[in-house]
Amino acid sequence: xxxxxxxxxxxxxxxxxxxxxxxxxxxxxxxxxxxxxxxxxxxxxxxxxxxxxxxxxxxxxxxxxxxxxxxxxxxxxxxxxxxxxxxxxxxxxxxxxxxxxxxxxxxxxxxxxxxxxxxxxxxxxxxxxxxxxxxxxxxxxxxxxxxxxxxxxxxxxxxxxxxxxxxxxxxxxxxxxxxxxxxxxxxxxxxxxxxxxxxxxxxxxxxxxxxxxxxxxxxxxxxxxxxxxxxxxxxxxxxxxxxxxxxxxxxxxxxxxxxxxxxxxxxxxxxxxxxxxxxxxxxxxxxxxxxxxxxxxxxxxxxxxxxxxxxxxxxxxxxxxxxxxxxxxxxxxxxxxxxxxxxxxxxxxxxxxxxxxxxxxxxxxxxxxxxx
Amino acid sequence: xxxxxxxxxxxxxxxxxxxxxxxxxxxxxxxxxxxxxxxxxxxxxxxxxxxxxxxxxxxxxxxxxxxxxxxxxxxxxxxxxxxxxxxxxxxxxxxxxxxxxxxxxxxxxxxxxxxxxxxxxxxxxxxxxxxxxxxxxxxxxxxxxxxxxxxxxxxxxxxxxxxxxxxxxxxxxxxxxxxxxxxxxxxxxxxxxxxxxxxxxxxxxxxxxxxxxxxxxxxxxxxxxxxxxxxxxxxxxxxxxxxxxxxxxxxxxxxxxxxxxxxxxxxxxxxxxxxxxxxxxxxxxxxxxxxxxxxxxxxxxxxxxxxxxxxxxxxxxxxxxxxxxxxxxxxxxxxxxxxxxxxxxxxxxxxxxxxxxxxxxxxxxxxxxxxx
Numbered sequence: 001x002x003x004x005x006x007x008x009x010x011x012x013x014x015x016x017x018x019x020x021x022x023x024x025x026x027x028x029x030x031x032x033x034x035x036x037x038x039x040x041x042x043x044x045x046x047x048x049x050x051x052x053x054x055x056x057x058x059x060x061x062x063x064x065x066x067x068x069x070x071x072x073x074x075x076x077x078x079x080x081x082x083x084x085x086x087x088x089x090x091x092x093x094x095x096x097x098x099x100x101x102x103x104x105x106x107x108x109x110x111x112x113x114x115x116x117x118x119x120x121x122x123x124x125x126x127x128x129x130x131x132x133x134x135x136x137x138x139x140x141x142x143x144x145x146x147x148x149x150x151x152x153x154x155x156x157x158x159x160x161x162x163x164x165x166x167x168x169x170x171x172x173x174x175x176x177x178x179x180x181x182x183x184x185x186x187x188x189x190x191x192x193x194x195x196x197x198x199x200x201x202x203x204x205x206x207x208x209x210x211x212x213x214x215x216x217x218x219x220x221x222x223x224x225x226x227x228x229x230x231x232x233x234x235x236x237x238x239x240x241x242x243x244x245x246x247x248x249x250x251x252x253x254x255x256x257x258x259x260x261x262x263x264x265x266x267x268x269x270x271x272x273x274x275x276x277x278x279x280x281x282x283x284x285x286x287x288x289x290x291x292x293x294x295x296x297x298x299x300x301x302x303x304x305x306x307x308x309x310x311x312x313x314x315x316x317x318x319x320x321x322x323x324x325x326x327x328x329x330x331x332x333x334x335x336x337x338x339x340x341x342x343x344x345x346x347x348x349x350x351x352x353x354x355x356x357x358x359x360x361x362x363x364x365x366x367x368x369x370x371x372x
Numbered sequence: 373x374x375x376x377x378x379x380x381x382x383x384x385x386x387x388x389x390x391x392x393x394x395x396x397x398x399x400x401x402x403x404x405x406x407x408x409x410x411x412x413x414x415x416x417x418x419x420x421x422x423x424x425x426x427x428x429x430x431x432x433x434x435x436x437x438x439x440x441x442x443x444x445x446x447x448x449x450x451x452x453x454x455x456x457x458x459x460x461x462x463x464x465x466x467x468x469x470x471x472x473x474x475x476x477x478x479x480x481x482x483x484x485x486x487x488x489x490x491x492x493x494x495x496x497x498x499x500x501x502x503x504x505x506x507x508x509x510x511x512x513x514x515x516x517x518x519x520x521x522x523x524x525x526x527x528x529x530x531x532x533x534x535x536x537x538x539x540x541x542x543x544x545x546x547x548x549x550x551x552x553x554x555x556x557x558x559x560x561x562x563x564x565x566x567x568x569x570x571x572x573x574x575x576x577x578x579x580x581x582x583x584x585x586x587x588x589x590x591x592x593x594x595x596x597x598x599x600x601x602x603x604x605x606x607x608x609x610x611x612x613x614x615x616x617x618x619x620x621x622x623x624x625x626x627x628x629x630x631x632x633x634x635x636x637x638x639x640x641x642x643x644x645x646x647x648x649x650x651x652x653x654x655x656x657x658x659x660x661x662x663x664x665x666x667x668x669x670x671x672x673x674x675x676x677x678x679x680x681x682x683x684x685x686x687x688x689x690x691x692x693x694x695x696x697x698x699x700x701x702x703x704x705x706x707x708x709x710x711x712x713x714x715x716x717x718x719x720x721x722x723x724x725x726x727x728x729x730x731x732x733x734x735x736x737x738x739x740x741x742x743x744x
Contacts, residue, residue, distance in 0.1 A: 114536055117536075117537075117540065118536075118539060118540050121540070154533070154536070157529060157532075160529075160532055160533075160536070161526070161532075163560070164486055164489075164490075164526070164532070164557070164560055164561075164564075165489075166556075166557075167490060167555065167556040167557030167558075167559075167560045167561075168489065168490050168493070168555060168556075168557035168558075169555070169557075170555060170556040170557070171555050171556070172544075172548075172553055172554070172555065172556065175556060176544075181544055182544070183539065183540060183541070183542060183543050183544065184538075184539040184540075184542040184543070184544065184547060184559060184563065185536070185538075185539030185540035185541075185542070186539075186540075187539075187544075187556060187559075188535070188536055188539045188560060188563075189536075189539075191556065191560075192536075
């Protein structure tokens, strides 16, 4: 019993804190998240992260597959907390949103500035500055604003009003069970997020429809709250319970279990200098052995390596490249230094190209957010 | 110790429930409400309810006296929960608001439709219908919309945004201590009320200024929360801590300690028929004796009599009339039947005149609330 209790502790999901997910399999049993893999054969061209198991779980994703197959209406909704510049985590979500938009979804991208205020004490003025950059990043990645809606929570009255409407059916016990004992602002921000997730189904946006929310698995608590609310307000609004996909959280470059803003060496943003980015990758923890000799002999351990993860999560376009690297690493054919140098080149090139496109989209981002 | 604990129980103030205030004096000690009487000599022409002790307590009312004396800016703010028609309780608050408006205050009158939704499950559509009538009542009583602002909580983004901003500095422990364990919607509505009370001090309305909130004493919890928030956000907004005046709660006509919508015989609305109103007054509990003979001999007890209260709280314009009735009752000169018949005449006449003016103001009310 003790072991099992300890296990539960390790997989407690907290969207507002640091999450350590040591065993994704366990989430299936404990939280009712469904494994994604069995769905792959039903999809004609599953997205890269789905094929690679980066997206490992879901809720009700079948209804999205059906909508895609039958060319039915569906929506994708996710967002960013505007507390800083784009990094690999926000990149992952943004790409997923864009993927579903390209598959025919009407796309919603939320700038969660109320959450940034309540959870991170970022003033609305400050978060708006980040938001402009974040939206330019999103546009640079290919988000099409003509078939999507980008908004700030603080400025969209619909999501705030939904929070007020939902509040009546949320007990304190529910909030405490999901989020722990937090201040009122955090609870309000959670209800506004439920509003974010269900807004695509309001009449303003064509009424009820399947909606997929691609997020990191640490965001699942919001989904549980929102699905419960969608059910409770089904009669009034006709809500379809929202679906979700869950991607794994990237390991920190410093060897920590998760990239975190609190540990600057664990991640980099796209606005850092090439020198800094190179340095962070060079100094990264790897799955390598203490000496080159040992590594040639025993091979590396890609399973624990954040460098390997970066290739797999983001920087190899072809699956076969990932497989090749895996074998080269395990067999001792490639050493960590060489592997890092190659990654640095790819990343710096990617960042350079991305920043160019981002710059071209800054004015458009200002316009979308109505920032002077 | 047991006795004193029981005493505290009896004076627990709950704006969302039924309050029994057996001993107003006790509020001074337990909640820090100040007695109003000592302020009377400082005022050139105190309002009727102040002179008669109906307004018995306050917080920081000195700053309002100063503003009135020095012709300084000040505001008055109160409102109504749109769950039904005007009655003697809402009349009292409305008259107080109008009194302060006539004394030079910029006046705010809030239609608390979010509270009606969260606390009374009244839909926004339904509360809007009541709101039109309530606003027409307010205008009929003399509220001047050119020097005031009438609004619905659900439609004013400033009060909702203040709630979101305030939320970060309100712990769950604070909410539970003030309001008990309630659902999230009720807590949100309480934060919006803090927004209502502090909105008069936003730049949109000329910035920080003393604000008086005239309310029934059962509303004091909102004042305590709001004064705390005004202090916490003083640096950001320059808030002056809001002042308040407290009026006593009227006894129910049926002899219950408080008029309540849950007990239809305890009160009447201005939209009931003359027959119904007459009947409710005729059947009312009084401070009279079992027989006329006894009453002639011993006199009545005005202190416990809701009929006496109606004269004193509302329907005698001159203080000397109140004093006369008090003596006539105590001396046995007037009997309850006679006393009730006189009141019925006065009330029916008042209601008739009021409804005429109300009718003339319905269109104006619709316009103010932007209702089609």
